[in-house]
Amino acid sequence: MTHLELRGLTKRYDGVAVVDGIDLSVPRGNLVCLLGPSGCGKTTTLRLVAGFVAPNGGEVRVNGQALSSDGYATPPEQRRMSMIFQSYALWPHMTVAANVAYGLTLRGMPKIEAGRRVAEMLGAVKLGAFADRYPGELSGGQQQRAALARALIVEPEILLLDEPLSNLDAALREEMRFEIRRLHDAYRYTTVYVTHDQAEAMTTADLIVVMNQGRIEQAGSAEEVYNRPRSAFVAAFLGGANILSGRAVDAARLDIGPAVLRCAEPSFVPGGEASLSIRYHEVRVHAEGGASDNRLPARVIRQTFLGSLRDLALELADGTMIRASAPPDLVMPPDARVWVDLPSERCRPLPS
Amino acid sequence: MTAETLATGVGQRARHRFGSADPSLLVLAATSILLVLLIGLPVGWLAYYALTDRAGAATFGNFITLATDPAFTEPLATTLILCVSVAVAAATVASPIAWLIARTDLPARRTIRALMTASFVTPPFLGAIAWEILAAPNSGILNQLWRGLTSSPDPLLDIYSLPGLIFVIACYTTPYVFVLVANALDRIPADLEDAAGILGASRWRTTITVTIPLVVPAILAGALIAFLQAMTLFGSPAILALPAGFHTVTTKIYSFFHFPPKPQLAAAAALPLLVITIMLLVAQARVLGRRGYTVIGGKSGDPRRLALGRFRTPALILVLCVLSLPLMLPYAALLKASVSSFPGAPFTAEHLTWRHINFVFVEFSQTKKAFWNTLVLAVGTATLGTMLALVISYLTARRAVPGSRFLEFLATAPVAIPGIVLGVGLFLAYTRPPLALYGTLWILLLAFLTIELPVAFQQLRSSFHAVHPELEEASRILGAGRLKTLARITAPLLKSGVVAAWCFIFIGVVRELSAAIMLFTANTKVLSVVIYDLNESGDLGAIAVLGTVMLLITFAVVGFANWISGVGSGVRLRGG
Numbered sequence: 001m002t003h004l005e006l007r008g009l010t011k012r013y014d015g016v017a018v019v020d021g022i023d024l025s026v027p028r029g030n031l032v033c034l035l036g037p038s039g040c041g042k043t044t045t046l047r048l049v050a051g052f053v054a055p056n057g058g059e060v061r062v063n064g065q066a067l068s069s070d071g072y073a074t075p076p077e078q079r080r081m082s083m084i085f086q087s088y089a090l091w092p093h094m095t096v097a098a099n100v101a102y103g104l105t106l107r108g109m110p111k112i113e114a115g116r117r118v119a120e121m122l123g124a125v126k127l128g129a130f131a132d133r134y135p136g137e138l139s140g141g142q143q144q145r146a147a148l149a150r151a152l153i154v155e156p157e158i159l160l161l162d163e164p165l166s167n168l169d170a171a172l173r174e175e176m177r178f179e180i181r182r183l184h185d186a187y188r189y190t191t192v193y194v195t196h197d198q199a200e201a202m203t204t205a206d207l208i209v210v211m212n213q214g215r216i217e218q219a220g221s222a223e224e225v226y227n228r229p230r231s232a233f234v235a236a237f238l239g240g241a242n243i244l245s246g247r248a249v250d251a252a253r254l255d256i257g258p259a260v261l262r263c264a265e266p267s268f269v270p271g272g273e274a275s276l277s278i279r280y281h282e283v284r285v286h287a288e289g290g291a292s293d294n295r296l297p298a299r300v301i302r303q304t305f306l307g308s309l310r311d312l313a314l315e316l317a318d319g320t321m322i323r324a325s326a327p328p329d330l331v332m333p334p335d336a337r338v339w340v341d342l343p344s345e346r347c348r349p350l351p352s
Numbered sequence: 353m354t355a356e357t358l359a360t361g362v363g364q365r366a367r368h369r370f371g372s373a374d375p376s377l378l379v380l381a382a383t384s385i386l387l388v389l390l391i392g393l394p395v396g397w398l399a400y401y402a403l404t405d406r407a408g409a410a411t412f413g414n415f416i417t418l419a420t421d422p423a424f425t426e427p428l429a430t431t432l433i434l435c436v437s438v439a440v441a442a443a444t445v446a447s448p449i450a451w452l453i454a455r456t457d458l459p460a461r462r463t464i465r466a467l468m469t470a471s472f473v474t475p476p477f478l479g480a481i482a483w484e485i486l487a488a489p490n491s492g493i494l495n496q497l498w499r500g501l502t503s504s505p506d507p508l509l510d511i512y513s514l515p516g517l518i519f520v521i522a523c524y525t526t527p528y529v530f531v532l533v534a535n536a537l538d539r540i541p542a543d544l545e546d547a548a549g550i551l552g553a554s555r556w557r558t559t560i561t562v563t564i565p566l567v568v569p570a571i572l573a574g575a576l577i578a579f580l581q582a583m584t585l586f587g588s589p590a591i592l593a594l595p596a597g598f599h600t601v602t603t604k605i606y607s608f609f610h611f612p613p614k615p616q617l618a619a620a621a622a623l624p625l626l627v628i629t630i631m632l633l634v635a636q637a638r639v640l641g642r643r644g645y646t647v648i649g650g651k652s653g654d655p656r657r658l659a660l661g662r663f664r665t666p667a668l669i670l671v672l673c674v675l676s677l678p679l680m681l682p683y684a685a686l687l688k689a690s691v692s693s694f695p696g697a698p699f700t701a702e703h704l705t706w707r708h709i710n711f712v713f714v715e716f717s718q719t720k721k722a723f724w725n726t727l728v729l730a731v732g733t734a735t736l737g738t739m740l741a742l743v744i745s746y747l748t749a750r751r752a753v754p755g756s757r758f759l760e761f762l763a764t765a766p767v768a769i770p771g772i773v774l775g776v777g778l779f780l781a782y783t784r785p786p787l788a789l790y791g792t793l794w795i796l797l798l799a800f801l802t803i804e805l806p807v808a809f810q811q812l813r814s815s816f817h818a819v820h821p822e823l824e825e826a827s828r829i830l831g832a833g834r835l836k837t838l839a840r841i842t843a844p845l846l847k848s849g850v851v852a853a854w855c856f857i858f859i860g861v862v863r864e865l866s867a868a869i870m871l872f873t874a875n876t877k878v879l880s881v882v883i884y885d886l887n888e889s890g891d892l893g894a895i896a897v898l899g900t901v902m903l904l905i906t907f908a909v910v911g912f913a914n915w916i917s918g919v920g921s922g923v924r925l926r927g928g
Contacts, residue, residue, distance in 0.1 A: 050825075077830075077831045080831070089822035091826075091827075103831060107831060
């Protein structure tokens with residue numbers, strides 16, 4: 001059942017569309033991730049849902065009721081949502097307990113009942129011992145948990161998270177990714193999560209929405225967007241991919257210049273301009289061999305040892321660059337002549 | 353869809369739009385209207401009067417009358433000489449002192465800074481009166497000492513003169529330049545100077561080629577403020593120039609209200625002040641805009657201090673001598689005058705007297721009333737003004753409503769309205785129905801509110817910039833409306849800024865004279881007006897008592913503000 005719905009949502013600043021006709025349905029209890037580079041409009045979309053900004057067109061609907069429409073937005077305080085901010089936005093003049101209790105007090109909950117719930121919630125986010133501290137006395141991760149507690153305790157209609165982990169160090173970020181998913185599984189609030197980090201999106205989301213230049217590039221499960229990118233942007237942004245362009249010989253074969261590549265899924269329009277994507281780690285590199293289907297000669301330009309893999313930059317005969325993630329023990333000196341294998345089942349045609 | 357269901361749908365939509373509109377929108381609208389009226393009404397009436405004749409017909413006659421009458425053109429020329437001299441003097445004296453305090457190892461730097469602040473809050477008219485006590489040609493204490501020492505019949509100093517006036521006004525505008533330059537020097541990142549040092553520049557060379565050029569905008573800005581102060585002050589010229597038989601523009605405007613009143617001429621004479629002020633402020637924005645304080649906004653360690661070596665003690669003595677002019681000498685003179693039978697009396701037991709204190713607090717019927725009026729106005733204006741400034745700075749800092757830039761302009765605009773000009777405008781605006789406020793405290797409240805609004809607004813706006821907007825958004829998404837958020841989140845976070853704004857307004861009101869002098873009536877006299885009146889009747893002893901009390905109140909409020917912002921910074925520290 002659709003809980004949150006965006007219909008043709010548009011926001012322009014000085015005539016430039018920052019959010020450009022977004023359509024999206026989020027079923028109740030789902031966690032949807034808006035994923036994209038900075039400036040793609042994901043945060044603006046979130047703020048449109050929250051009601052901090054009014055759209056120039058389209059609607060935000062919750063339970064079928066329009067909360068925002070062209071030039072109008074129900075104020076955020078009347079939306080029964082809650083939000084976790086990039087800066088956490090914990091009020092420095094209140095203790096952790098007072099921060100968490102704030103939303104309950106606003107809803108007129110009696111003090112004793114509120115106190116009990118706050119203690120319970122602080123327990124759930126493992127901050128029970130820190131109730132009387134001030135935010136400034138907490139570590140980054142603890143502040144993050146306090147912000148989560150403050151947002152979750154009001155049992156929001158919809159929970160919004162704006163790059164919540166971007167201020168944490170790498171180890172803590174990974175821990176909090178799982179923590180957010182754990183809490184989501186425990187409470188099952190419909191959640192919109194904004195991030196530019198694909199690992200964060202893949203860990204937490206039921207539905208990943210890849211955004212670029214104010215539009216949705218692709219929406220789907222983590223597997224769908226990763227394995228079947230529908231655009232060069234999605235392929236490159238999620239995990240990185242080589243995009244090879246050329247002219248389709250027939251439905252399954254693409255002439256990229258130095259070679260004709262075969263794709264396992266025939267979907268090209270014969271004779272038309274087209275491109276395909278193949279991920280770095282799907283490219284195989286061999287020191288020896290000979291030309292055959294989807295195997296072509298290349299020259300090593302640069303190689304970097306990255307611990308678990310070796311990152312190679314390769315140049316095809318016509319100067320096209322290909323990146324490959326090879327096993328770490330494959331040592332290739334610069335300028336070495338090699339053969340690259342682009343397996344046909346990994347060459348995914350991109351819709352033109 | 354039938355027409356009927358369509359209509360119902362529209363009705364629902366309309367209810368949805370307006371029924372759920374948050375009440376804060378009303379406050380926003382009310383604030384905007386209030387602000388427009390507050391500033392628009394007096395300025396509008398001023399312009400109307402300046403451009404009409406007695407019968408109400410449009411004319412440029414008032415300006416022509418003024419431009420061709422030496423009784424007005426001479427004060428105008430005097431005022432220009434006065435302003436330029438004061439600006440140059442203040443910048444010349446204040447800049448080196450600021451550098452000594454901010455950049456050298458001069459002893460007692462903190463104390464000297466505090467003393468500079470003290471001369472900042474001294475009401476200029478009180479300073480002028482204190483210098484009357486010190487340097488009036490016959491009775492002045494310094495002149496009597498001089499005569500005693502040299503047995504010369506002529507006085508050493510004559511404060512009732514243009515140089516005397518320039519000197520006294522410069523005394524009390526120097527702190528403006530000092531504060532601006534010292535703050536700018538404080539904020540120069542040490543790296544900028546280190547960068548010159550690593551390239552081989554000596555300390556002195558670095559100072560001359562890097563440090564000083566970086567504070568030139570601050571010096572110019574300070575000189576400009578000194579210029580504007582000199583141009584718009586009423587008290588000091590009224591006290592020192594009128595006995596000497598010459599006028600400045602402000603005293604001339606005041607005289608247009610003597611019988612028979614010529615409000616048209618007063619309005620016409622006030623407009624040039626307004627225009628010059630606006631032009632200078634625009635010029636200042638240009639100058640500061642080009643190099644800007646952003647360069648000086650870097651984060652850095654301690655500034656490098658230049659070792660003065662054997663010049664340390666002479667430099668300290670020099671600075672203390674300079675400080676004695678606005679502070680030690682006048683304060684000592686006021687204290688002495690308040691307990692001596694006459695100001696120049698020898699300091700012996702037989703001349704010690706309670707007479708002035710007794711007169712002020714027991715005999716003089718106006719004292720109690722004036723204290724009460726001043727207190728009511730100061731508390732009222734400070735409270736209302738802080739609330740108003742809080743709402744406006746919220747709206748502008750958060751760009752919460754369309755047109756917030758206009759609000760920002762309105763809230764800063766009174767900077768460009770000299771007190772006496774505003775006084776004339778308010779007099780013209782509120783002596784008629786429907787708002788016949790003349791003769792009540794309300795008109796003074798409006799005047800003070802308008803005059804003090806920019807200071808409070810700027811203070812709170814900069815405080816707002818230190819509060820991350822997400823702190824407010826977090827409250828709103830949890831269900832608090834704008835006003836509730838302002839009250840429960842923003843205001844507590846701004847506490848020290850709010851208290852500072854309140855205190856600024858309070859002090860400003862206590863010392864205000866130039867608008868009050870246009871607007872008071874017998875029942876609405878405030879302390880500053882009473883002091884001015886007593887000066888007219890030559891009762892310096894009583895003035896000294898009242899002035900001392902006024903200074904005590906001011907310093908108590910300053911101390912309170914410092915204490916509170918100390919408490920506030922504790923909270924901020926804890927909050928990270």
